[in-house]
Amino acid sequence: MNRKLMIWMVVPVLVTFLTGCPKKKPATPTTDLPVETEVVETPPPATTQEVVQTPPPEPVDETEDPMLSADLQVVNDELRRRGFSPDVFFEYDEISLSEETRERLARNAELLKAQPTFQVTIEGHADERGTNEYNLALGDRRANSVRDYLGSLGVDGGRLRIITYGEERPVCTESAESCWSQNRRAHMIITGRANVG
Amino acid sequence: MRSKALALTASAVLFVAGLSLPRIFAQEPPNPPPEQAPEVTLELNRGQRPPMKLAIPPFRGTQTLSGAAAGAAREMEQTVRRDLENSGYFEIIGPDRIGAVTWSGNMQRDVEPFRALGAETLLLGDVRAEGDRIVFEGRLFDIASAQPILAKRYRGSFTVTRRIGHTFADEVIRYLVGRPGISLSSIAFTSDRSGHKEIWVMDYDGQNQRRITGHRSTSMSPAWSPSGDALAYTSFFNGPPSIYVADMATNRKQPVVTSGSMNTTPTFSPDGGRVAFARSVEGNVEIFSTDRSGKGMRRLTHSNAIDTNPSWSPRGSEIAFTSGRAGNPHIYLMDSEGANQRRLTFDGDYNDGASWSPEGDLIVYTSRRGGRFQIAVTNVVTLATRVLTSGAGENESPAFSPDARKIAFVSRRSGRKQIYVMDVNGGNVQQVTQEGNNDMPDWSRIPVEP
Numbered sequence: 001m002n003r004k005l006m007i008w009m010v011v012p013v014l015v016t017f018l019t020g021c022p023k024k025k026p027a028t029p030t031t032d033l034p035v036e037t038e039v040v041e042t043p044p045p046a047t048t049q050e051v052v053q054t055p056p057p058e059p060v061d062e063t064e065d066p067m068l069s070a071d072l073q074v075v076n077d078e079l080r081r082r083g084f085s086p087d088v089f090f091e092y093d094e095i096s097l098s099e100e101t102r103e104r105l106a107r108n109a110e111l112l113k114a115q116p117t118f119q120v121t122i123e124g125h126a127d128e129r130g131t132n133e134y135n136l137a138l139g140d141r142r143a144n145s146v147r148d149y150l151g152s153l154g155v156d157g158g159r160l161r162i163i164t165y166g167e168e169r170p171v172c173t174e175s176a177e178s179c180w181s182q183n184r185r186a187h188m189i190i191t192g193r194a195n196v197g
Numbered sequence: 198m199r200s201k202a203l204a205l206t207a208s209a210v211l212f213v214a215g216l217s218l219p220r221i222f223a224q225e226p227p228n229p230p231p232e233q234a235p236e237v238t239l240e241l242n243r244g245q246r247p248p249m250k251l252a253i254p255p256f257r258g259t260q261t262l263s264g265a266a267a268g269a270a271r272e273m274e275q276t277v278r279r280d281l282e283n284s285g286y287f288e289i290i291g292p293d294r295i296g297a298v299t300w301s302g303n304m305q306r307d308v309e310p311f312r313a314l315g316a317e318t319l320l321l322g323d324v325r326a327e328g329d330r331i332v333f334e335g336r337l338f339d340i341a342s343a344q345p346i347l348a349k350r351y352r353g354s355f356t357v358t359r360r361i362g363h364t365f366a367d368e369v370i371r372y373l374v375g376r377p378g379i380s381l382s383s384i385a386f387t388s389d390r391s392g393h394k395e396i397w398v399m400d401y402d403g404q405n406q407r408r409i410t411g412h413r414s415t416s417m418s419p420a421w422s423p424s425g426d427a428l429a430y431t432s433f434f435n436g437p438p439s440i441y442v443a444d445m446a447t448n449r450k451q452p453v454v455t456s457g458s459m460n461t462t463p464t465f466s467p468d469g470g471r472v473a474f475a476r477s478v479e480g481n482v483e484i485f486s487t488d489r490s491g492k493g494m495r496r497l498t499h500s501n502a503i504d505t506n507p508s509w510s511p512r513g514s515e516i517a518f519t520s521g522r523a524g525n526p527h528i529y530l531m532d533s534e535g536a537n538q539r540r541l542t543f544d545g546d547y548n549d550g551a552s553w554s555p556e557g558d559l560i561v562y563t564s565r566r567g568g569r570f571q572i573a574v575t576n577v578v579t580l581a582t583r584v585l586t587s588g589a590g591e592n593e594s595p596a597f598s599p600d601a602r603k604i605a606f607v608s609r610r611s612g613r614k615q616i617y618v619m620d621v622n623g624g625n626v627q628q629v630t631q632e633g634n635n636d637m638p639d640w641s642r643i644p645v646e647p
Contacts, residue, residue, distance in 0.1 A: 093525070131549040131563055131593060132417060132636070133462050134519060134526050136431075136438060137475060137482040137503040140459045144480035162458045163437045164477075168394070168415045 067115060075118075075190050084111050088146065090184040093130070095141040097149055105146065108188060109153035116156070119192035122146050124164040125171075127180035132167055139164030146186040161191070239574065239581040241559075241622045248288040249318065249373060252311040252340075253278055254298045256322035266326035269355040273324055273333055276362025277369075280380040281320075283402060284370055285602060285620065290316050304343045312340050318373060330354055335365045337372065347372045359404065379600045383641045385409070385419035385428050386616055390633025396430050396443065401598070401618075401640070403629030409443055410450070418462050421641045422469045428639075429453065429463035429472055440474055442489060453491045462506045466533070467513040473497070473533075475505035484518050486533070497535035508551045508560075509533065511642075517541065517551035517560055528562050530577065541575060544582055548573070552596045555642070561585075561595040561604055572606050572623075585623035596640045597621075605629075605638040 066078035080086060085104035088097070097105070112118060124139030124146075143162035151157045172179035259270040282289050294314060300307055311319050319338040324331060330352055337347040349368055351361040360381070367378035382401045387394050391408060394415045399406040410416045412434035419430045428443045439455035440463045454460040459477035466473070466486075471493075473486040478496070482503045487494040498504040502521035509516050513533060520529045523540065528551045531538040542548045547565035554561070557577070564573035566584060570591045575582040586592040590610030597604055598618075605618050614634040619626040 130526075130547060131506075133475075133506045134503065134521075134547075134549045136459065136461050137477075137505040140477045140482055141480070141503060143458070144477070148480060162477075164459050165415075165433075168417075168433070 072190055072192075075193075079111055079115075079190065082111060083107050084188075086189060087185045087187050089181060090142055090186070092127070092180070092184065093138070094184075095138070095145045097145055102149065105149050106153060109150050109155050112150070112155050112159070116159075117194045118159065118190045119194060120150075120155075120160050121189055121191040122150075122160060122162045123169075123187040123189070124162065124166075125169060125183055125185050125187065126167045127183040128167045128170065128175065129180065130167075136164050136166035136168075139166045142184075142186050146188070159194075239576055239579075239583040241574070241583065249286060250290060250314075250316045251281065251287040251318045251320060251373075252290040252295060252314060252316035253281070253292075253320045253322075254295045254311075255292050256324050257300075258324045262324070262326055265329075265355050266331060269326075269331045269358045270324040272358045273331065273362045274322060276359045277320075277322065277335070277366050279402065280363055280366030280378070281369060284366075284374075284378055284380075285625075286370060286374050290314050304338060304345075308338060308340045308343045316340055318346075320369065327352065331358060331361075333361055333365065335369070337369060359400070363400075376600060377643055379598050379603070379643065382599050382643055383421075383425070384596075384605055384616070384629070384638050385421060385641070386630070386635050386638045387417050387419065388630070388633050388635045390635075394636075396428060397635075398428075399629070403616075406630070406632075409445075409448070418637055419639050420463050420465060421639055422465045423467050423642050424469055425641045425643075426469075429465060431461045431463065440472065442472075451490075453489065454485075454487060454494070455491075464507050464509045464516075466509050467511055473507040473509055473516055475507065484516070484531075484535075486516075495534070497531065497533075498538070504529075506549055506551070508553055510553050511555055511557045515557075517553065519549045519551065528560065528575070541577065541580070542573075542582070543580075545573065550594050552639075554597045554601045555599055556601060559597075559601075561597060563593045563595065572604065574604075574621075585619070585621075594637050596638050598640050599643045605640055607636050607638065 066074050069075055085108055088101040088104055112120060122143045124143030126135035126138045143164055147157065147160045147162055150160060170183045172182045256270065256274040259267060259274065262270050278289065278291065281287050308319055317340055319340055321336045323334040332350065332352045334348065334350045336345055338344065339346050347368065349365055351365065353361055363380035366380045370376065370378035379401055383398050384401060385396060385398050388397045393413045394417060395408050395412065396410040396416050396419045397406055397408050409428060412432050414432060414434035416430055416432040419428045421428060426445055428445065430441055430443065431438050432441055435455065437458050438461050440453040440460045442451050442453055453472055454474065454476065457477055459482065461475045463472045463474045471486050471488055473484060475482050476485045481501065482505050483499065484497040484504050484507050485494055486497060500520060500522045504518055504520045507516045507518040515530055516533050517528055517530050519526050525546050527540055527548050528542040529538055530541050541560065545564035545566050548562050550563040551560045552562065559574050559576055561572060561574045564571055564584065569589060570593050571587065572585045572592050572595045573582055574585060590608045592606055592608045595604050595606040602621050603618050604621055605616055607614050608617055611628065614636050615628055616630040616635045616638050617626050617628050
């Protein structure tokens with residue numbers, strides 16, 4: 001618990017320092033990403049003195065870049081903080097990608113290309129309308145649509161694994177369009193990391 | 198399979214040679230009259246005759262029993278009576294109409310009160326206990342001649358009481374109607390009542406519900422092997438949805454196809470040797486078939502749209518499936534090797550879940566009409582179509598009974614998804630599950646005895 005808490009205290013400060021405020025420069029994310037060794041050795045700014053001075057939880061302190069954390073939850077949260085969209089949404093019974101979805105996926109692709117060791121699982125989901133069986137196929141097509149588009153933007157297809165859940169894993173369970181639109185989605189999550197070297 | 202199971206559980210002895218007596222009513226049903234306008238009518242009651250009047254007085258001997266034996270005797274009577282009622286072949290004249298009965302031993306005299314009630318056939322049941330076993334004797338008498346036409350004796354432990362009752366009821370149906378009954382058939386389905394969606398099996402009447410899988414994941418789309426020795430199904434327990442077969446005798450689960458991102462909706466070929474299923478390949482979902490061990494995989498469809506949810510015809514030569522190739526899901530037919538693909542349904546804007554009638558002339562499926570899911574049935578030759586359900590409640594996922602007279606389906610009409618059974622014309626709807634959400638029924642076939 002302590003270790004995780006401290007990572008959280010350290011991480012935002014360091015990243016903010018190194019990348020500048022991401023809100024101000026959302027369009028140029030990847031070029032600002034730090035190299036990990038520099039992160040550890042960069043002296044912290046004065047305002048974050050107390051935080052950084054906290055002794056590291058472990059002698060092996062590879063986790064100061066959250067992108068290197070062994071905890072994939074930390075990695076996914078950090079990616080999201082950097083502008084990664086974990087979900088893109090679909091129209092009813094549709095597998096095509098809207099303009100907004102393509103923009104989101106373009107940013108996702110840049111972030112993924114900057115972290116070439118990440119293995120990504122793309123889950124395809126459907127709303128509850130229609131049959132469970134057809135919705136499984138629909139979810140597979142949606143996940144494939146996203147994989148194909150990320151691939152066209154230069155993300156290595158070997159890193160992208162897909163799985164369909166159809167309507168079996170809804171994030172929202174009310175029978176209303178407000179809920180269905182949240183369930184018609186492809187969900188992207190880092191589920192592993194290839195060994196470097 | 199069936200005779201083997203019976204040998205293990207109960208001994209059945211034919212002790213009156215009913216075979217030498219004339220089989221009344223045992224002829225095949227007459228041919229239906231020629232359909233006059235096949236494009237608009239769908240005859241679902243072929244060969245039906247008025248129900249046969251069958252008198253079933255209270256089983257004799259129950260009153261002399263006590264404890265577990267008395268309970269078993271009552272269960273026996275209830276099972277036989279309900280099976281024969283459920284079959285739809287009979288008008289049952291029961292204890293409420295019969296009143297007190299005295300038996301003289303002279304059947305000419307004893308059948309008289311039943312003749313007066315208009316009954317054509319009399320069913321006499323006798324129960325007694327032999328230690329921890331129950332002995333049941335069932336007899337049929339032709340009332341017009343006062344002659345015995347069928348008699349059977351069964352002996353077994355109290356735990357097989359219902360099985361004995363089902364067995365005798367199907368003997369009665371076979372003898373009086375000339376067709377196999379469905380009392381020993383089972384319905385496989387999914388239920389989330391344990392906290393996870395698992396595969397379950399129940400008797401055809403909703404009794405004896407038992408869990409088959411314990412994957413604690415999501416398991417679905419159960420499909421019986423034709424002999425009832427196995428269930429194929431889809432499960433997520435090892436990651437992507439994959440196809441497994443559960444052996445009913447050993448409860449062992451074997452993988453069939455687990456490669457790739459998606460393998461779903463299995464269906465057995467009628468010889469039990471192959472499984473057709475939907476598989477994701479090159480970014481699309483197509484129909485494949487393979488043998489039961491996952492070898493000899495063949496691709497059957499090549500469309501740019503989703504092709505899924507195959508159902509193998511009872512004669513084996515064709516496969517029905519769902520395709521989105523026309524813009525929205527419809528039912529299609531193809532030869533079992535993939536040739537001759539053609540569209541079957543043109544009504545409704547979302548059709549899926551084809552299930553063949555045992556004779557292979559009808560396909561029942563889920564069909565969205567006016568924004569609501571209903572059960573529809575289409576004749577594969579004439580394409581005549583009828584919608585069997587109406588109203589709200591999302592009626593889905595139909596499956597034919599092995600005698601083609603009933604359809605199991607899923608509805609939300611009472612709130613949660615539950616399994617119902619109705620007559621093939623849409624009448625006589627009965628709810629057979631209550632606990633949790635229950636879905637995707639598949640009704641076992643019964644091996645036709647030579």
